[in-house]
Amino acid sequence: MGQATSHNTPALDCCCCVCINTSEVGVVERLGQYSRLLTPGWNWIAWPVEALNCSMSTRIQQLNTICETKTRDNVFVEVGVAVQFSVIPEQVYDAVYKLTDAPAQIRAYVYDVIRSTVPKLTVDEAFENKTHLADEIKSSLQKIMAGYGYTITNALVTDLRPDDRVKAAMNEINANRRLRMASTYEAEAQKITQVKAAEAEAESKYLSGVGVARQRSAIVDGLRSSIVEFSDAVDGTGPKDVMNLLLLTQYFDMLKDVSSVGANTMYISHGPAAVGDIHGQLREGLMYQAH
Structure with a gap:
């Protein structure tokens, strides 16, 4: 009784029986010429006329290879x-x-397909077309190896490795591209921020102007009302006298407010002529605002 499991390893049995493992097929030769196939299990042969030449595995095998190309x-x-x-x-x-x-035959055909396909592509295109390259390898091998009794289950491009310096350059190019995109997005964000800030400032100034205008209008209305009431209440006073009195009162209130803010020192001309000039300037300003 004997057992053979490797390619090209004859196994002779003096008891005229051989065992074939599961997922294998035995090849029997009679006087050096092919005779028949043996199925897995216990088989009889007419030894020494017949002999087991080899047993072929029908299990899926994997061949890993690396090919360098340009x-x-x-x-x-x-x-x-x-x-x-x-x-x-x-x-x-x-x-x-x-x-x-x-x-060895499969490896040779793989090299042939790779070296006829990859030189037509750039590095970036080769990375993008790995699936297409694998399909080309499988299709080519399937047609050729079928005539030799083999079927190609699958072909995979497991790695695509350029020179380390080229890889570093590609990474740097990609990093610079992403930095440029990030700078563009950042500039757009700053632009939007500045535009929104300008719009907000313009709206704020507009509302501030509206408030100042309303404040001045209210002041003028209040002065007008005060002049009319004072003229009616005090005999012998005209609107001009009342207005002069109110202007001076507001001027003194202004001096009081200015002196109460911080520890600042202000020098103001306060002689009779200076007071008259201030009175004239205030009156002209209010008259201009009223018009």
Whole structure:
């Protein structure tokens, strides 16, 4: 009784029986010529006329390979590829007798596809088209390896690695692009803030002007009312006398308010002529506001 599990390892059994593992197919030769296939389990062979040449696994296998190539913009990159393949059970004969080293054959075709596709792309386009590159590899391998008894389950581009200096330059370009975008957004935000602040200031000044205008209007109305009432109450006084009295009273109130704010010192001419000048200036100002 004997058992064979590796490719190209004959196993002869003096009891004329062999065991084939699960997910494997045995290949029997009669006098050096292909005879038949053996299924998993206990099998009989006519030894020494027949012999087990090998047993082929039908499980999915994975081949990892790395290929270096150059992109259209003259950047060398390493492309990592993982190919998942398996033997077609109905074509074990082709897998055994038509191809000696399946991984080497697959690796050669992977290199051919990568080196004919990637040079047409820039580095950025290569990163963007990894799925397309994987599909190209799978499609090409599927057509070729089917004739050798293999099926390609999947092909994956697992890595795309440019030179470290190129990678650092790409990262710097991307960082600068993002900084430029951030600066643009920040400038737009500052612009909006300044516009809103200007609008708020304009509205504030407008409302302040409206308030001052209303205040002056109220002052004029109050003075007019005071003049009329005082003239009616005191005989021999005219509107001009009352107005002069009110202006001087307001002037003294102003001096009182100014002197009560802080510890400031103010020098004001306060002789009779100066008081007369102030009186004239105040009267002209109020008359101008009234008009």
